[in-house]
Amino acid sequence: MSQAPMPDFSSSVKLKYVKLGYQYLVNHFLSLLLIPVMAIIAVELLRMGPQEILNVWNSLHFDLVQVLCSSFFVIFISTVYFMSKPRTVYLVDYSCYKPPVMCRVPFSTFMEHSRLILKDSPKSVEFQMRILERSGLGEETCLPPAIHYIPPTPTMDEARSEAQMVIFTAMDDLFKKTGLMPKDVDILIVNCSLFSPTPSLSAMVINKYKLRSNIKSFNLSGMGCSAGLISVDLARDLLQVHPNSNAVIVSTEIITPNYYKGNERAMLLPNCLFRMGSAAILMSNRRSDRWRAKYKLCHLVRTHRGADDKSYYCVYEQEDKEGKIGINLSKDLMAIAGEALKANITTMGPLVLPASEQLLFLFSLIGRKIFNLKWKPYIPDFKLAFEHFCIHAGGRAVIDELQKNLQLSGEHVEASRMTLHRFGNTSSSSLWYELCYIESKGRMRRGDRVWQIAFGSGFKCNSAVWKCNRTIKTPKDGPWSDCIDRYPVFIPEVVKL
Amino acid sequence: MEASPVTDLKISSVVPASMTGENKPRHLTAMDLAVKLHYVRAVYFFKGARDFTIVDLKNITFPLLDLQCYDHVTGRIRNLDNDDPSAQAIPYIRCNDSGMRIVEAKVEGFTVQEWLDLDDRSIDHRFLVYDQVLGPDLFFSPLVYLQITQFKCGGLSIGLSWAHVLGDVVSASTFMKRMGQLMSNHGPSKPVYPKKPELAAHANGQDGDNGHAISIKKVESVGKYWLLSNNKCKIGRYNFNFSLEQIDRLMAKYDRSFSEISILYALIWRSMLNIRGENDTNVITICDRKTSSACWNDDLVISVVERKDEMTEVSELAGLVASKRREENGVIKGMIDKDRGSSDFITYGANLTFVNLDKCEELEIKGEKPDFVNYTIHGVGDKGVVLVFPKGDFARVVSVVMSEEELAKLKVEVKNMIM
Numbered sequence: 043m044s045q046a047p048m049p050d051f052s053s054s055v056k057l058k059y060v061k062l063g064y065q066y067l068v069n070h071f072l073s074l075l076l077i078p079v080m081a082i083i084a085v086e087l088l089r090m091g092p093q094e095i096l097n098v099w100n101s102l103h104f105d106l107v108q109v110l111c112s113s114f115f116v117i118f119i120s121t122v123y124f125m126s127k128p129r130t131v132y133l134v135d136y137s138c139y140k141p142p143v144m145c146r147v148p149f150s151t152f153m154e155h156s157r158l159i160l161k162d163s164p165k166s167v168e169f170q171m172r173i174l175e176r177s178g179l180g181e182e183t184c185l186p187p188a189i190h191y192i193p194p195t196p197t198m199d200e201a202r203s204e205a206q207m208v209i210f211t212a213m214d215d216l217f218k219k220t221g222l223m224p225k226d227v228d229i230l231i232v233n234c235s236l237f238s239p240t241p242s243l244s245a246m247v248i249n250k251y252k253l254r255s256n257i258k259s260f261n262l263s264g265m266g267c268s269a270g271l272i273s274v275d276l277a278r279d280l281l282q283v284h285p286n287s288n289a290v291i292v293s294t295e296i297i298t299p300n301y302y303k304g305n306e307r308a309m310l311l312p313n314c315l316f317r318m319g320s321a322a323i324l325m326s327n328r329r330s331d332r333w334r335a336k337y338k339l340c341h342l343v344r345t346h347r348g349a350d351d352k353s354y355y356c357v358y359e360q361e362d363k364e365g366k367i368g369i370n371l372s373k374d375l376m377a378i379a380g381e382a383l384k385a386n387i388t389t390m391g392p393l394v395l396p397a398s399e400q401l402l403f404l405f406s407l408i409g410r411k412i413f414n415l416k417w418k419p420y421i422p423d424f425k426l427a428f429e430h431f432c433i434h435a436g437g438r439a440v441i442d443e444l445q446k447n448l449q450l451s452g453e454h455v456e457a458s459r460m461t462l463h464r465f466g467n468t469s470s471s472s473l474w475y476e477l478c479y480i481e482s483k484g485r486m487r488r489g490d491r492v493w494q495i496a497f498g499s500g501f502k503c504n505s506a507v508w509k510c511n512r513t514i515k516t517p518k519d520g521p522w523s524d525c526i527d528r529y530p531v532f533i534p535e536v537v538k539l
Numbered sequence: 540m541e542a543s544p545v546t547d548l549k550i551s552s553v554v555p556a557s558m559t560g561e562n563k564p565r566h567l568t569a570m571d572l573a574v575k576l577h578y579v580r581a582v583y584f585f586k587g588a589r590d591f592t593i594v595d596l597k598n599i600t601f602p603l604l605d606l607q608c609y610d611h612v613t614g615r616i617r618n619l620d621n622d623d624p625s626a627q628a629i630p631y632i633r634c635n636d637s638g639m640r641i642v643e644a645k646v647e648g649f650t651v652q653e654w655l656d657l658d659d660r661s662i663d664h665r666f667l668v669y670d671q672v673l674g675p676d677l678f679f680s681p682l683v684y685l686q687i688t689q690f691k692c693g694g695l696s697i698g699l700s701w702a703h704v705l706g707d708v709v710s711a712s713t714f715m716k717r718m719g720q721l722m723s724n725h726g727p728s729k730p731v732y733p734k735k736p737e738l739a740a741h742a743n744g745q746d747g748d749n750g751h752a753i754s755i756k757k758v759e760s761v762g763k764y765w766l767l768s769n770n771k772c773k774i775g776r777y778n779f780n781f782s783l784e785q786i787d788r789l790m791a792k793y794d795r796s797f798s799e800i801s802i803l804y805a806l807i808w809r810s811m812l813n814i815r816g817e818n819d820t821n822v823i824t825i826c827d828r829k830t831s832s833a834c835w836n837d838d839l840v841i842s843v844v845e846r847k848d849e850m851t852e853v854s855e856l857a858g859l860v861a862s863k864r865r866e867e868n869g870v871i872k873g874m875i876d877k878d879r880g881s882s883d884f885i886t887y888g889a890n891l892t893f894v895n896l897d898k899c900e901e902l903e904i905k906g907e908k909p910d911f912v913n914y915t916i917h918g919v920g921d922k923g924v925v926l927v928f929p930k931g932d933f934a935r936v937v938s939v940v941m942s943e944e945e946l947a948k949l950k951v952e953v954k955n956m957i958m
Contacts, residue, residue, distance in 0.1 A: 151636065192550045192551065
């Protein structure tokens with residue numbers, strides 16, 4: 043009886059060591075190759091003796107012209123290399139908005155309001171209750187003040203005041219943290235998908251902080267929950283063109299005007315999941331910021347599946363039978379998200395995976411396609427490429443799906459799950475709350491690589507890879523500072539209301 | 540005033556600032572069940588523009604509700620699962636942070652002074668307090684409503700409707716006082732928050748006494764709508780104002796040896812004797828309170844005073860009130876425990892009930908006291924309720940809740956008595 047498990051254990055241990063050995067061999071191939079080469083040269087040198095070495099040296103004729111030409115050539119090549127290298131873009135610091143306690147919405151309050159607002163559709167109330175039970179949200183998520191009324195009062199004024207509350211607080215905090223003066227901001231990008239007033243939110247920021255008149259400002263709207271990384275991409279491209287500049291990105295989603303007032307079930311889901319939140323990020327390409335920057339942007343890959351009809355229609359804003367506007371989520375959302383992720387990883391993989399994983403993937407691909415062997419498609423182990431993962435907290439199902447697809451452990455997805463629990467789905471800013479969680483837990487060390495994955499309507503999958511520039515001390519203030527000790531919490535499958 | 544002068548009603552919920560957690564149950568004691576069909580209502584008036592706004596008041600409720608002693612204020616009624624499906628379910632409060640309702644309203648046609656100058660004080664409770672009832676959706680009915688009404692002059696009124704199961708009138712006034720203290724931020728050196736009372740299933744260690752309590756009355760089962768159905772008569776409210784001189788004269792006329800309260804009680808009792816006849820007014824109930832700061836009903840002292848047929852003079856009645864009270868708390872407890880939730884009871888209005896509100900705490904917001912406070916109890920029995928509370932420094936208000944017919948006769952009687 044006790045004998046039977048032993049061979050399994052020892053064989054799995056053996057397998058582990060084989061795997062480790064293989065990875066070490068392939069990933070450090072060149073350095074391993076260098077050792078025998080250096081050994082051979084050393085043996086040769088020892089064999090030749092000092093006199094012979096001097097003879098070899100003297101036999102090389104050094105003409106002045108030759109020397110000058112070769113040195114110019116070397117300098118020329120290195121100049122071209124350094125000039126054409128893309129500018130390194132750094133993330134200096136970022137700040138996440140912490141909603142005040144006055145906006146807190148416990149489960150029971152949310153359900154009670156739903157019962158009162160939807161009193162003519164008890165089935166819809168039941169549906170919402172079941173969603174909330176399984177949502178993975180906690181009791182401290184926040185909704186803007188207008189939504190606390192029965193019925194909600196989503197006027198344009200209220201939407202603007204929510205925008206001012208979340209954006210200005212985050213920006214004040216960012217300016218304080220980084221010591222940035224408002225007049226020094228060169229590029230401003232604001233992304234908010236569902237609220238786009240005139241003048242734009244970026245104009246609102248410029249007006250409030252009296253930013254420069256030659257500022258390059260952009261306002262991205264309608265791009266869904268992945269707009270945060272689209273803004274980062276835009277900032278990166280702009281920082282290639284403008285030397286010695288910085289960029290401020292504000293990622294948010296304004297909930298007030300988008301509360302669905304109808305009772306169509308597929309459109310009630312966003313009401314249950316979307317919550318208040320925002321983040322302000324400072325990026326820079328200045329050399330002086332190199333020392334204080336938190337992260338360096340390594341890669342950013344954007345994948346758009348809009349060409350496929352099913353993907354295009356899966357998150358669709360429309361009017362229901364009664365003319366009330368809401369966002370319709372199709373039932374195939376998870377499958378489409380999985381496909382979009384696969385497309386994204388196909389591009390991302392070669393950029394970040396170590397050689398060992400890429401070789402294995404190549405062999406598995408060759409085996410399946412060329413030799414038609416019945417192998418399962420090899421899923422590269424991304425845990426070798428990254429220390430931390432920030433998966434957009436779009437909902438419990440999204441995190442579960444990605445955890446399964448990428449074979450991640452509970453600790454890897456902890457940041458995402460806990461952000462969903464504490465703040466709900468804050469749309470494009472959720473990635474920053476998750477990053478802040480990892481920092482608050484004191485897990486971010488210099489050299490750690492972080493992978494941020496965001497999904498959005500369209501259907502888009504965008505991912506960014508950051509490398510930690512300096513070990514980050516646990517922040518003393520921030521959205522997590524008062525509750526980080528309570529986390530991680532165990533989130534049951536179904537919460538009994 | 541027939542039509543409501545109140546406009547622009549906006550209803551929202553406020554919740555505790557931090558998570559209470561675990562949906563803890565708060566069991567209802569026998570005293571809680573004795574008063575479950577009653578609602579405490581209080582209206583506070585502030586004339587003219589003040590240092591605080593509706594938004595300030597709303598914001599301060601979040602830390603107020605966060606206090607541990609008020610966990611049950613934001614909970615909801617639930618029924619204990621009974622093994623026996625035929626037995627009546629026993630209600631309890633589930634502390635699940637559902638919150639309290641706040642109603643924002645406007646009265647454009649009056650300033651606070653103009654409103655207070657009107658004769659009919661029942662308008663305070665008809666329009667400036669939300670008409671709260673637990674039910675018909677009992678499990679999702681808020682236990683407290685706070686209506687903040689803005690008047691033409693910039694002044695405002697705060698109308699509290701508080702389910703009596705949470706605590707008595709004094710508890711409600713303490714709740715408001717804490718709110719005022721939190722607004723000022725530096726109240727008395729360190730505000731002493733009411734401790735959470737230790738409620739065990741059989742509270743206070745002693746079991747109830749055997750016997751029949753006459754201070755409470757069994758009523759028809761109300762099911763999930765916790766309000767006494769008063770089909771027989773329309774309930775009205777009237778405030779008798781007694782100035783210092785009038786009280787002095789009364790004391791001189793009847794008997795100086797008794798307290799003001801006893802004389803006032805006796806005065807009303809005698810008037811009701813004249814109206815209802817001798818048989819119907821043999822017993823009165825007196826509600827008092829032990830001095831404590833806990834937010835619950837178990838510190839209520841409910842006593843009865845029985846009158847022998849010959850005693851009809853005010854001074855004799857005052858004497859009974861002063862010294863011949865019989866406390867019924869133990870008997871009430873015994874009766875309700877034995878009942879095991881199969882019937883419903885009322886306390887206020889089972890007999891002519893007198894409530895002394897001297898122990899009510901004063902509200903003070905940023906150093907400013909309200910210009911007038913009007914207390915009442917909603918959902919009372921048809922024998923009527925008389926609340927006595929101070930007005931200003933020395934005057935008194937005797938607020939009577941009774942059927943309109945009897946109220947009309949009472950006004951005449953009292954006028955005669957004071958002459």
